[in-house]
Amino acid sequence: xxxxxxxxxxxxxxxxxxxxQCEALSRALExxxxxxxxxxxxxxxxxxxxxxxxxxxxxxxxxxxGPPEGExxxxxxxxxxxxxxxxx
Numbered sequence: 001x002x003x004x005x006x007x008x009x010x011x012x013x014x015x016x017x018x019x020x021q022c023e024a025l026s027r028a029l030e031x032x033x034x035x036x037x038x039x040x041x042x043x044x045x046x047x048x049x050x051x052x053x054x055x056x057x058x059x060x061x062x063x064x065x066g067p068p069e070g071e072x073x074x075x076x077x078x079x080x081x082x083x084x085x086x087x088x
Contacts, residue, residue, distance in 0.1 A: 002059035011055055018048045054087045 002008050025041045058080055062068075068077035 002056070003063050004059065007055075007059040007062075011052065011059070014048065014052045014055065018045065018052060021045045021048060050087060054084065057083055057087075 002011060021041065021044060025038070025045060028038050028041060061076065061079055061083065065076045065079065067073060068080060070076075
């Protein structure tokens with residue numbers, strides 16, 4: 001888990017949004033909604049989880065290697081850019 005309180009706050013907010021999306025998906029499945037909207041909701045959940053993964057990974061990298069602006073920051077910045085491009 002990130003050490004930075006702001007990172008932690010943002011990540012927990014993402015998790016709560018994902019929880020809401022999953023609950024809405026569950027309600028749609030239980031009510032027998034059409035397949036198209038359900039697939040859209042599943043894609044939205046997948047995108048949200050991917051965004052969560054990227055944010056947690058970036059926070060971990062910053063915690064372990066320091067901020068991109070600090071000493072050795074060029075390497076941290078390169079690693080963050082690589083992770084962002086991979087997770088897109």
